[in-house]
Amino acid sequence: xxxxxxxxxxxxxxxxxxxxxVQAAQxxxxxxxxxxxxxxxxxxxxxxxxxxPIRVIxxxxxxxxxxxxxxxxxxxxxxxxxxxxxxxxxxxxINQQKVILDVPAKLINGRTMVPLRFIGEALGAxxxxxxxxxxxxxxxxxxxxxxxxxxxxxxxxEEDGGLVAxxxxxxxxxxxxxxxxxxxxxxxxxxxxxxxxEISAVKPEVLPNEYIKDIRVGQFSVKxxxxxxxxxxKGNPNYRIIQSGEEITVIFSRQTxxxxxxxxxxxxxxxxxxxGHGGTDPGAVYSGxxxxxxxxxxxxxxxxxxxxxxxxxxxxxxxxxxxxxxxxADIANQAGAHLFVSIHCNASTxxxxxxxxxxxxxxxxxxALAQILQKxxxxxxxxxxxxxxxxxxxxxxxxxxxxxxLVEVAFMSNKQDxxxxxxxxxxxxxxxxLYKGILRYFSTK
Numbered sequence: 001x002x003x004x005x006x007x008x009x010x011x012x013x014x015x016x017x018x019x020x021x022v023q024a025a026q027x028x029x030x031x032x033x034x035x036x037x038x039x040x041x042x043x044x045x046x047x048x049x050x051x052x053p054i055r056v057i058x059x060x061x062x063x064x065x066x067x068x069x070x071x072x073x074x075x076x077x078x079x080x081x082x083x084x085x086x087x088x089x090x091x092x093x094i095n096q097q098k099v100i101l102d103v104p105a106k107l108i109n110g111r112t113m114v115p116l117r118f119i120g121e122a123l124g125a126x127x128x129x130x131x132x133x134x135x136x137x138x139x140x141x142x143x144x145x146x147x148x149x150x151x152x153x154x155x156x157x158e159e160d161g162g163l164v165a166x167x168x169x170x171x172x173x174x175x176x177x178x179x180x181x182x183x184x185x186x187x188x189x190x191x192x193x194x195x196x197x198e199i200s201a202v203k204p205e206v207l208p209n210e211y212i213k214d215i216r217v218g219q220f221s222v223k224x225x226x227x228x229x230x231x232x233x234k235g236n237p238n239y240r241i242i243q244s245g246e247e248i249t250v251i252f253s254r255q256t257x258x259x260x261x262x263x264x265x266x267x268x269x270x271x272x273x274x275x276g277h278g279g280t281d282p283g284a285v286y287s288g289x290x291x292x293x294x295x296x297x298x299x300x301x302x303x304x305x306x307x308x309x310x311x312x313x314x315x316x317x318x319x320x321x322x323x324x325x326x327x328x329a330d331i332a333n334q335a336g337a338h339l340f341v342s343i344h345c346n347a348s349t350x351x352x353x354x355x356x357x358x359x360x361x362x363x364x365x366x367x368a369l370a371q372i373l374q375k376x377x378x379x380x381x382x383x384x385x386x387x388x389x390x391x392x393x394x395x396x397x398x399x400x401x402x403x404x405x406l407v408e409v410a411f412m413s414n415k416q417d418x419x420x421x422x423x424x425x426x427x428x429x430x431x432x433x434l435y436k437g438i439l440r441y442f443s444t445k
Contacts (some may be wrong), residue, residue, distance in 0.1 A: 007379055030116070031307075032125075032138045035299035041111045043136070049103040050129070050136050051113035061123050061140055065083040067112065074105065074112050078123050085114055094122055106237075118426065124148060126222065149173055149197035150225040153218055154204050162253040163211045165204075167229060169246050173197060178314045179335045188336075190231040190239060192250070193220060197227040209250035211237045236268065265442035267310040272332040274342035275299035275315065276395055276406075279322030286412045289343045291319065294421050298409065299343050301431035306438065323438040329399035339441070340404035341373070341434060342396050345421060347413040354414045355384030359406040361397040362390050369407040373437035380433030381426070383410055401440075407434065 028050055030037040037060055043052040054074055055065050063078035073088040084093040085105040086164065092099045107116045116136055120127040126139040150170040157164050174195045180185035203217050213232040220228035231250065242249045275282035275295040283291030296317070303313045314335055316328040332340045346357065356377045360370035369389040378385040386408075397404045408432045410417035420426040 013281065027097075028176075029133070029135045030138065031135065032147070034137075034138055034231070035060075041109055041188065043116065046103050046106070046115065050106070050116040051103065051106060052116045052119075052136075054112045054114045061125060061138070061332070063123055065114060068174055068302075074114070074327040076119065076123070081123065083119065083122050085299050087112070090194045090376070111409040123444070132298065133314075146276050148225060149193055149194065149227075151197050151199045151201045151217070154201045154215065154266055155412075156204050156206055156215065158207075158209065164252075165215065165229075165231070165250040166384055167194075167248040167250070169194065169248070171196060172243070172245055173248060175243075175248060176239055176315075176318055176358060178331075178369070179312060181330050181334065183233070183307075183336075183426075184351060185336075188233045190233060190250070191423055192230075192231075192241070192248070194227040196225050198222075199227045201367045210234060210254075213287060238268065244341065248388065265445070266306060266311055266439060268312060268444060269310075269339065269425065270312045270335055271306055271315065271438065272314045272316065272335065272337045272340045272400075273299045273302055273306075274328050274332075274340065275317055276342055277322075278317050278320055281322050284345060284412045285417055286347070289418065289422065291347075291410065291412055294409075294412075294427065295343045298427050298430045301428055302341075302343070302434050305389040305431060305435040309435075309439070325395035326399060328396050332400050332404070336401050339369070339438065340396070340400045340402055341438065342404070342406040343434070344406060344408050346411045348411055351415070354411055355379060355386040356390045356410060357386035357408045359391045359394060359397065359408065360388060361404070364396060365403045366405060369441055372403050372441045373407055373434065376437030376440060377409070377430070377433040380429055380436060381410070 027042040028045060028049075030043055030052055039053050043050050054076065061078065063076050067074045068074075074085050076083040080136050082095055082137070083208070087107055088104050090101045090104045092101050099118075101115055101118060103115050105112060107113070116138070117127045117129075120138045128137045128139075129135075130137070149166060151170045152170060154167050157166075175192055176195075177190065179190045180189050180191055185314060187396075199215055199217060199219050204215055206212060206214055211234055212235055216230040217234070218228055220226040238253045240251045244253065259289075277292035277295060281292065281293065285291070299315060300318070303315060304314050314337065316331050317323045329340075356374065358370040358374040358377070360366045367388070367390075374385070374388050391406075394406060397406055410421055411423065412418050
């Protein structure tokens, strides 16, 4: 009887173990850029690491794979990166540099299985594990963005009575800078975003000085890659940003009072330029030309003119991207901007309509700015003066807290106006007209 009981208990334990094993055997899934990877040999877990078929993963990441049967070695190549692994060997090589693996490559059911995280990260992808879902997500960078840059160091030194911050990258960087906060609210900061870049730099030590309180360094985003450096400012210092090769230099100095505001009315004024439309919103389209492109070109030219005169310029967009109308206004409001100018080109069902006009939200300050800008534009461009027009429902002028106006440079629906807009000379004149208007506005303050 006792033997029967023991036998029944053993059978029950075996069945329970088998049931638990079935429950635990939830298959591991692999997703590359949110697309599930299907393979005839499923991935397996060994010592907490996911092993996956090398050809399946490498092909999804765009790499080439070669196999040496004699040495039982697999090589993976992508761009300038070469990875070498040997079956049952924890030593691997990346561009001939030795790396020790937690789990070696294995031969399972005739397929070469490799540590997924190691291969993915070595090929420049991000690898994330979800234990609850038993799922691996591999995020591959868009190679059209070019090689990933790296912000490798940030150092701060005092030079010639000022403060100099040097940011070093692997390649010459594409960056944009902008101001947030206000010097009157103790949240004033200069932000520098480096596109298509990751960070290996550490936060530098900031010694007591009169220009900045601190520097923050971080990975602002990874899709797309943006490395961000934030300077928490003291008061309202002057600053200049200079780029030379792989180095971006930010120079902080004292505000100078030798030249009064009457002589340089644009000095340190924060001006937000808003190139209308962008991205999926082309604006007016005539003869294959998009309004968004004209708007951005004129805006960049205006930015250059203003910065040469000492103004601090923020752009609501600096490339062909869509920016929400409320976001455009928020950029100016958060920066504590002194002025906001939105640049557009007009269109009409009447193809003979030509000229320049300026739109504004009904308030005395905004109307005054619209009048000054309109006068300067008509004088500079010589197009018909269509005057200023009150528009209470325009988001960018209604929601901005500072003086703001929207300038319609010329009519794309008019053949003569469109022919002018196609020329760099006219777009430069449009930027100069806006610059003159802004200069006059501050000269009267």
